[in-house]
Amino acid sequence: MKTRMRWNCQSDGCFFDKKVARLEDFDDCFGGKIGMTDVDGLVERNGHFLFVEWKAPEEKLPMGQRILFEQLTKLSDKVVVVVIHGHSSMSQGSHPVQYQTAYKGRWSAVEETNIDRLRGFLKRWYTWADNQGDFQWHM
Numbered sequence: 001m002k003t004r005m006r007w008n009c010q011s012d013g014c015f016f017d018k019k020v021a022r023l024e025d026f027d028d029c030f031g032g033k034i035g036m037t038d039v040d041g042l043v044e045r046n047g048h049f050l051f052v053e054w055k056a057p058e059e060k061l062p063m064g065q066r067i068l069f070e071q072l073t074k075l076s077d078k079v080v081v082v083v084i085h086g087h088s089s090m091s092q093g094s095h096p097v098q099y100q101t102a103y104k105g106r107w108s109a110v111e112e113t114n115i116d117r118l119r120g121f122l123k124r125w126y127t128w129a130d131n132q133g134d135f136q137w138h139m
């Protein structure tokens with residue numbers, strides 16, 4: 001099965017047209033302004049969860065997602081959310097410029113980053129989850 005990461009738009013067509021659900025079709029199932037959201041990445045290790053959300057450099061995290069991530073991280077000290085701002089394309093790769101984490105319902109300060117620092121953070125998260133030690137906020 002081809003995943004989004006292994007999809008070839010030229011030979012397979014537009015991934016979003018062929019594989020992505022129209023979540024807005026279900027917005028009337030919930031009260032008020034509530035609607036479904038998606039998460040760009042999720043990793044589990046030893047019952048620890050890392051949720052990854054990617055946004056364009058100047059794009060703000062919508063209030064609904066902000067509330068969701070705060071509430072999600074309050075459920076357990078085994079849940080971490082990292083919001084990454086940067087440029088990304090399937091052909092050019094990922095170029096993160098900033099990140100922010102949520103842990104235990106609190107947000108860290110926004111910090112500047114690059115691909116190597118982000119990779120280091122992800123590796124440290126994995127080590128934390130693998131060893132079940134104390135989570136370190138900063139990259």
